[in-house]
Amino acid sequence: MLNETKSGQKIVIMLGIGITTLVVVTLAYYILADPSIELFDLISIPIILIIVLTSSYIIYDRVKNIKRGLPAQDERLKLAGYKAGYYGFVAAIWSAVGSNMGSIILIDQELRGGLVTAAVVLVSGIVFMISYFYFSRKGE
Amino acid sequence: MKNRIKEFRARYDLTQEDLAKKVKVRRETIVFLEKGKYNPSLKMAYEVAKALNTTIDDLFVFEY
Numbered sequence: 001m002l003n004e005t006k007s008g009q010k011i012v013i014m015l016g017i018g019i020t021t022l023v024v025v026t027l028a029y030y031i032l033a034d035p036s037i038e039l040f041d042l043i044s045i046p047i048i049l050i051i052v053l054t055s056s057y058i059i060y061d062r063v064k065n066i067k068r069g070l071p072a073q074d075e076r077l078k079l080a081g082y083k084a085g086y087y088g089f090v091a092a093i094w095s096a097v098g099s100n101m102g103s104i105i106l107i108d109q110e111l112r113g114g115l116v117t118a119a120v121v122l123v124s125g126i127v128f129m130i131s132y133f134y135f136s137r138k139g140e
Numbered sequence: 141m142k143n144r145i146k147e148f149r150a151r152y153d154l155t156q157e158d159l160a161k162k163v164k165v166r167r168e169t170i171v172f173l174e175k176g177k178y179n180p181s182l183k184m185a186y187e188v189a190k191a192l193n194t195t196i197d198d199l200f201v202f203e204y
Binding site: 074 | 166178
């Protein structure tokens, strides 16, 4: 009653595994295809790896609960996800503005569109993950 | 909000995991409920009360 159906949970987990695998494959392909790695790549790759590892942990945690006969997600975790999503959204907006502003202040140069997009994805992703873990461990 | 979940759980000799399975929530949610660190929805409160053969009024102590 309080959770999704078991087949729904399995579909979400399978999708999670698929997306995580695709991210890892894309990252590996990107590193292998381009021999000249810039400073930004060096910073962004570990962040992407952190996001992938955290996602893998969440998937593992859900599978573990299903195996024990418990739901992968309940109303408390859903609320944590909604709250974390809100913070991730706010972080996305501020990182879009802040990354360009910071770049102008620090190196007196505007960032390329691709770099701004990357900053938005990485910052909002990290903020979402941290908030999700914080709220899911805090209780309310 | 205080509650008597632990007391009722002991009465029926249920572990936190047993209760979680009955209510279909994760074990951590039961832990947070017992500690008063999570206010459940009306639906969850009803499910917990039903699993412990009691009523919401008996299980949860509202403080004004």
